[in-house]
Amino acid sequence: MLFSIYSIGQHTELLKSKGIELINNGNYYKALPYLKEAIKIDSSIADLHFYYALSLMKVHDYNQSIKEFKKVISLDPKGLKHPNASYHLAEILDLKGNYKDAMFYWKKTKSNYGSTPESFIYKKSVREINSNLFAIRHKNKFDKNTKIAHLNDSVNGSDADFAGFENNKEFFYSSFKNKGKQALIFKKDNSTYSPIDTIINDFNHHNANGTFTKDGKHFFFSRCDDYNHCFIMYSKRNGNKWTEPAKVGREINKTNFNATHPSVGELSGKKVLFFSANYSFGKGKMDIWYAPIFDDITFGNAVNLGKKINSIDDEITPFFHEKSQNLYFSSKWHNGFGGYDVFYSHWNGTNFENPVNLEKPINSSWNDVYFWMSENSNYGYLTSNRDGANFDSIPHCCSDIWKFKSKQPLASEIKISSKEIFKKRTGITLPLALYFHNDQPSPKSLDTVVSQTYPETYHQYVNLKSTYIKEYTKSLKNNEKTIAENEINDFFDHYVTGGLDRLNLFKKQLKPLLREYETIEITIKGFASPLAKSDYNTNLSKRRIHSLIKYFEKTDNQYFKEYIESGKLIIHSAPFGEVKANSNASDDLKNKRKSIYSPEAALERRIEIQEVIFK
Template sequence: MSRFLIIIVLFIFSFQYYSQDFTQDYFLHAQNEKEKGDFKEGIEYMKKLFEIDSNKVDYLWLYAELLRLEKNYSLAEYYYKKVYDKEESRIYLRSLFYLAEMKKMNGKYDEALELYKKCKKKYAYDKKEYLYLKSTQEMESCLWLKKAKMDSASVSFNKTLPFNSSESEFAPMINDNKFYFSSLRADSISKSGEIISKNYKSNIYFLEGKDSSTLTLLFETNSLKEHHANITFSLDGKRIYFSSCKENLNEPSCKILMAYLVKDKVLEIDTLDEIVNEADANTSMPYIAHFDDKEVLFFSSNRAGGKGGMDLYYSYIEDEGKKYSMPFPVDKVNSPGNEVTPFYDSIDKKLYFSSDWHFGFGGYDLFCSPFLNYSFQKPENLMLPVNSTNNDLYLVRYNKQYYFSSNRSENNNSTCCSNIYTFKYKEKEIEHQVLATNELRTFKSLEDLNKKLPVTLFFHNDMPNPKSLDTISNVSYMTSYNDYVQLIPKYKKEYSSGLAKEKISDAEEDIESFFIEYVNQGVEDLEVFCKLLLKELENKSSVILTVKGFASPLAKSDYNVNLTKRRISSLVNYLKVYENGIFQKYLFPVHVDSTKLLIQEVPFGEYVAEKWVSDNPNDSKNSIYSRAAALERKIEIQSVNYLTQDTSLLLSAKKQLLNLGSISKNNKLKIAFEVKNIGHLPVEIDSIGVPCKCNSAESTFSILKPNETGIIYLYFDPIDYIGKTVKSIYVYTKNSKTPLRLVITAETN
């Protein structure tokens, strides 16, 4: 070997040895900084390491972790994907989960949904563990988001508060015309859920009014590793409570302290006893409120016996802060995740808090739980734009103004650090009103209703009223739904039968996901829709719902048409009994001018079902219990319109779909549809749309007076058709954009 080649080899060997030495050094430093909570410094070490080697999966994983903890969600998503592409969660179990989480934090909800479905299968080996429960919850949350993201709270924002900075501001509080908040440079979150930092202390500051520019530190401590935040005041204003956290990420470090405040001087700081500050637990984020006619301390803690991570509790204060009752958990609010930053509004009787578990838009969302009938109720999301795809916490109210903290990307520091935001709810607008004849009409509430559509409801095979040719049913949809979900174990067993052992779990998860994603979601959508629909009817607006039917092709087509009619009938039955029959007066109005709720049925049956769904009655696995077949057995509320908005909607067909059964292609047919004017004004035919040259149509009338009936004929020549056939004509009326669709179906031979 030449001396030149020897020199080259020695150089390469020396460089590799040198590089390996430095990569390991950088890697260990980055790991150490992560353990200490200095994620930013850890990222700097990883950047240096990546200049040498950016391909090793261990390095990619550590970098992704640091980016997530530093709240750089966009870049964290990129590196979690690189990790998962290399090891598919075989080395790092949570790589898929965190990839899904970053997708959601970045607002990519559809992609997050698909990944959470994969997570649910991946972690199905232990359905009691957090990863499986959280993946299931997030899957349902993403389904909720599909429609929730179209709604928004009616608020006005002020995002430029003078005390916000490039550092981190959080935990706002107003008392005695002073604005208090906590501030921290390099915002990061410890395992306890408390916001702390390695190099800088979290402290409490105040301003003489929120518009003041003079910032004052409330008090200082000697310890460099003790962080104070989350101030709250006793009802008489004499005592303060706040969180004190020591910088220790590996064991509980947060407690609630109390002190006396005299002329802005903090005196006699003391720790609350172990009734509140339970040993071996983090206890933090206090808020004092007038609740249940008493002075009460709300707080967050991960004490033993809770539902998950940090839970919310409240304790009655006695003897001016010298005694505290045993804490009570807020059961309907607490979850397997984390509930933090409580604030009880004694005027509106609502508990506000943040959670990373309940259905939300990102990491931590803001929620409220109304206190009704001596109990806190199911949490309600405060919606966009109050919430964001990031972390929204520490909401408080002062008069009509709300304050909260968020690391949303609108502030100066992207998502790394938090600022304080403020908003007001806009005065309640008249969302819907009927004005004089020539004046405009607002349809905001109608738009809100249609945002909730379609509402899709699913059924078990041949339900309700199996083996029947009836077109109506006495079964309510909720009865049908409850019977359906009881069959989940049977669906799992049948759908997974004959599969290899390693495939059985995936098949069972497919069935479970179907019921979560479609069946259960349909019921939740129906409940939300009915509340809005009732509100609209109570505003004296007559409306018409268009409900379309489907069925999987197991029975004959004429049978399935009747089956879909029974399914639509079950929805009507549900409306009849909803909230003790509150819809009855709209479904069956006593007077001609009464507010009406009309149901326009479109029972298409099998003719629009996917042709690849099995219609073999001997193949029950695929024709009944498969996910594909189950997806076809449904009805949809497809649209809602005002009766006075579109005169075509006043023209109704006694039978909108006629099934002709088996017909010969050599016989030309004349089919009669009976139609009726169900409105208050005359209806004039403008035209009849005939999309197919094989059809023609004529009407026996040009104008129908209210309550009059008439006949519309459809002429059909089936000479060029064989098998299943669906044909339609469209009846347009004057001053109308939406036609009445009339449909025939047949088996042509």
């Protein structure tokens, strides 16, 4: 009898060991029969129920998994052996929308891990209790203007279909297509769907999550090997063909880390690539990052989107909607309905604001990811394993693509002026004004070009400061004279010298922008005090603008000249002459104190860098 009990115990241990070995290798399906057989032999062992429940959860058999996790908790009520059983049970109950029961087990998990408040599971429990309260309050809140529908079976098969998006009205998506060995990227051709260029779908890797640059010249996508190591690739369009894909730089693809989910966007005029990565120096697990895109698909250093977006949990599948300046992404951390929910965060020109849950019907209690939306915000796609998704034998095993349509735009258009964009990029406020002495440069001339550069005219101008003080304070006495002298000093220090200082800063900031963008356009407007006829003042404004163009051609060993001649730096002239002169400025030739030497008149003799546009 003792031998028989020993033999049974030994056999149970062998079944358990084999099951755990398979679990550790990721073979959850194969682990199930070993653990199930062991439970038949001895159903009183909490370990067996725990590993069986875990395997059931991993293969998406959630109903049976719930029963097994509850059995673990009944055998180990204080959570001494498996304190995380209540954690996994709460996760599954969230997915099924059973928020009240989920909250009970989140509270139990919090208690189980109370001695380690810095642990991930403790912090996750606290967060999910709040998230359950959110879900309960918003459970019946539903946007009636938005309808969501499952795409037909020509797109959605019994395996995972995901990452649907459009480019130039063509539909693309990724799929394992009916038990294929690799994920491939598909495109709709007429009424059929077929894999895109085989140079991208190489059949030796999983290829998925595609995105185009705005001009359609580059295609970014994720490529993963059989060991689940993912990196971001790109291919260039060459006529009707695509070049052999290459990995993007080490700024994004870092050794021993995964980078995936590329999405092209533009922040304050700067082209960027958003992506997800699990760098060890991030905020948590998978974080959302962006890297500036330079010419020829080179990149700046990756920038983490910060703790408003990223958490100690997973944030994935970013999509930037340029018209609304909203970043859409999925997260397991922020208040939601279970699994991954879709959120948006508005880019205000400086940083990303607190994320907002898109709520129902965009979100469900299941995993909702890969949000994409049309330019006009009235339709789009998302990926979800919610009720209604296709499956072979177990519901919710696999994600499908869903299309949503809305009677009202889901996002508002945000227009950011070129001046705001330039200020965000450089810190310089436009217009940038530069000032001139009366009828300078080249006085009494109808020429429109000059040989002098602006700084040369500046030095001549500041040498006249004492003359301005003398002429403007003439006939004034005591306090009035002191005030007038201070006005001239302030004009020369703040406006004239300050203008040159800002020009030097502008020049410094312009250099990296020229390396980053294909074309930069600068608009310079001219103004003149109303002492001469309008046509003369127009030519005078042209001469003043030309002195600045001359400066850009000569300064810093002709650094900018190559960009000007190649058309990468385009300078537009807009001379307005007297037409735009301030009516407060005097045109009395006999009263030079007011018409030449007064601050009111001096302020009119200027040119302005009014606009900088990046292309």
